[in-house]
Amino acid sequence: MTQNPELELTIGPPAHGGHCVARHEGRVIFVRHALPGEVVKARLTEHDDDARFWRADATEVVQSSSDRVNHPWPLADAGLAGLRGTRPVGGAEFGHIDLSAQRRLKSEIFSEQLARLGKIERDITVEPVPDEAPDGLGWRTRVGFAVDPDGHLAMHEHRSNVLIPVADMPLAVPAINGLALWNLDFSGLDGVEVAAGSGDDEPLVLLKTRQDRPNRRIRAVAEEIQGASVAAWNPETGSLTQLRGKTWVRETVGNHSFRVTGEGFWQIHRSAPAVLTAAVLKGLDAAPGLRLADLYAGAGLFTAALAERVGEAGSVLSVEGSSAASRDARRNLHGRAHVDIVQGKVEKVLRERRPHLDAVVLDPPRAGAGREVVRAMTGTGAKSVVYVSCDPASFARDAAYFTAAGWSLESLRVLDLYPHTHHMESVAVFRGE
Known part of the structure; x- marks a missing residue:
C-alpha cells in the first residue's frame, strides 16, 4: 500500500x-x-x-x-x-458522516441517478426507519465473514483480496455479536455466514466449505460454537448439512411466520420486513378479489401479505428463481389455495404463462428487473406496479423503461435501511394507462 x-x-x-x-x-x-x-x-x-x-x-x-x-x-x-x-x-x-447528513447525501445521489438514468426529475427525501437506534448501529441480521490464513474471522478491504481480522461487527444485531465468533479458530473453512431471526430462536451459523460431507475438522468447529444452530454449507453445490440445531431461522412479521433456510434471502435490517410490507400494501391498495403477482418473491414475505389482503376470492402468483427460497415459500404459504408458487426465472414465467393481472409487486436483485421483465409486466393488463429496489441506478434504468411504455411514476419513498453505508431502499408505485 x-x-x-x-x-x-x-x-x-x-x-x-x-x-x-x-x-x-x-x-x-x-x-x-x-x-x-x-x-x-x-x-x-x-x-x-x-x-x-x-x-x-x-x-x-x-x-x-x-x-x-x-x-x-x-x-x-x-x-x-x-x-x-x-x-x-x-x-x-459512511460511518464518518453524521446520520442526518448521510441521508441528505443519499437523497442527492438518488435524485441524480433518477434524473440522469431515468430522465425523471424529482426531489427525494431519504426517510429514517421509525425505530432506528440513535447511533444507527445494531441493525444487521445477516453478516458474512471470510477466514484469514490464521483461522480468524476477517473482512476484505474494499475492492481487494486483502483480509483484515475482525473482533466485532457494530452494525450487527446483539444476537450476532453475542456469539463472539472472533474468539474461535475457523482454520480449514472458506467463510462463515450468520443469520439472526426475529424470534427467540438461536441464530444460525453457516460454515462455508467446498465439501458436501463435513469432515472431522468442520464438526469440531461446530462443537465450539455456543448459543447457535450450526450447519455446513457448500455454496457451489448448495448442499446444507445440519451439525447442531436447525438449518433455518424463523422470522415473524405481523401475523405471519416465515422459515428461511440456510443462506436464503431475507431483508437485512431488523425492521425492514415490517416497514417494507406496510409500504407495499399502502402503495398497492390491494382489495379482496384482485389478481396479483409477487415477483422475485423469496421466502414469501410480500406474498403472504398480498394473499391475506385479496382473500380467497383473489389470487397471487408468486415467482422466485432460487429453488431453496421457493421451497421455503411453499412451506410458509402451505394451505393457501389461492397462491400459486412457481420456481423459475421471472421473465420466462411471465412469457410462458401470460397471466392476466390487476397489479404486480416486485423486489428484484441489485441488478434490477431489466427491459424484458418490465415489458412482460406491462403486458399483463396490470394497472399498477409496486417496485421495491435496493439500488438507485438499476431502479432509475427500469423507471425509464416504464415511462417509455407510457407508465407514470406516481409515488416514490426512499428508506434508510442501511445506516453508515451508501445503500438505500426505495418503494415506488407506477401506474399504467
Missing part, C-alpha cells in the same frame, strides 16, 4: 457507490471516506495511466466538514487504517 501515491484533493459532490468526486489535473477521482467541500490527503488505490478515472481513500483530513463525526467502527475508519498501513474494511463507508 505504501507504494501508492498520495494527493491532496478538494472534494466535490457525492456519487453513487459510496464515493465523492474529486479532480486532479483533469482526471476524475472517486474518493471514499471524504465529504463534499473537504480538503483531504487521499491515497490512490487504482490509478492506471490509461484508466478513465482513478479511485482513492481519504487518509487525512486537511479541512474538515461540519458533518464529519468519529467513525463508530475503527476497522472501517480510513484515517486509522492509514496509520496502521492498511485500508479500511468495506461495509461502513
Whole structure:
C-alpha cells in the first residue's frame, strides 16, 4: 500500500457507490471516506495511466466538514487504517458522516441517478426507519465473514483480496455479536455466514466449505460454537448439512411466520420486513378479489401479505428463481389455495404463462428487473406496479423503461435501511394507462 501515491484533493459532490468526486489535473477521482467541500490527503488505490478515472481513500483530513463525526467502527475508519498501513474494511463507508447528513447525501445521489438514468426529475427525501437506534448501529441480521490464513474471522478491504481480522461487527444485531465468533479458530473453512431471526430462536451459523460431507475438522468447529444452530454449507453445490440445531431461522412479521433456510434471502435490517410490507400494501391498495403477482418473491414475505389482503376470492402468483427460497415459500404459504408458487426465472414465467393481472409487486436483485421483465409486466393488463429496489441506478434504468411504455411514476419513498453505508431502499408505485 505504501507504494501508492498520495494527493491532496478538494472534494466535490457525492456519487453513487459510496464515493465523492474529486479532480486532479483533469482526471476524475472517486474518493471514499471524504465529504463534499473537504480538503483531504487521499491515497490512490487504482490509478492506471490509461484508466478513465482513478479511485482513492481519504487518509487525512486537511479541512474538515461540519458533518464529519468519529467513525463508530475503527476497522472501517480510513484515517486509522492509514496509520496502521492498511485500508479500511468495506461495509461502513459512511460511518464518518453524521446520520442526518448521510441521508441528505443519499437523497442527492438518488435524485441524480433518477434524473440522469431515468430522465425523471424529482426531489427525494431519504426517510429514517421509525425505530432506528440513535447511533444507527445494531441493525444487521445477516453478516458474512471470510477466514484469514490464521483461522480468524476477517473482512476484505474494499475492492481487494486483502483480509483484515475482525473482533466485532457494530452494525450487527446483539444476537450476532453475542456469539463472539472472533474468539474461535475457523482454520480449514472458506467463510462463515450468520443469520439472526426475529424470534427467540438461536441464530444460525453457516460454515462455508467446498465439501458436501463435513469432515472431522468442520464438526469440531461446530462443537465450539455456543448459543447457535450450526450447519455446513457448500455454496457451489448448495448442499446444507445440519451439525447442531436447525438449518433455518424463523422470522415473524405481523401475523405471519416465515422459515428461511440456510443462506436464503431475507431483508437485512431488523425492521425492514415490517416497514417494507406496510409500504407495499399502502402503495398497492390491494382489495379482496384482485389478481396479483409477487415477483422475485423469496421466502414469501410480500406474498403472504398480498394473499391475506385479496382473500380467497383473489389470487397471487408468486415467482422466485432460487429453488431453496421457493421451497421455503411453499412451506410458509402451505394451505393457501389461492397462491400459486412457481420456481423459475421471472421473465420466462411471465412469457410462458401470460397471466392476466390487476397489479404486480416486485423486489428484484441489485441488478434490477431489466427491459424484458418490465415489458412482460406491462403486458399483463396490470394497472399498477409496486417496485421495491435496493439500488438507485438499476431502479432509475427500469423507471425509464416504464415511462417509455407510457407508465407514470406516481409515488416514490426512499428508506434508510442501511445506516453508515451508501445503500438505500426505495418503494415506488407506477401506474399504467
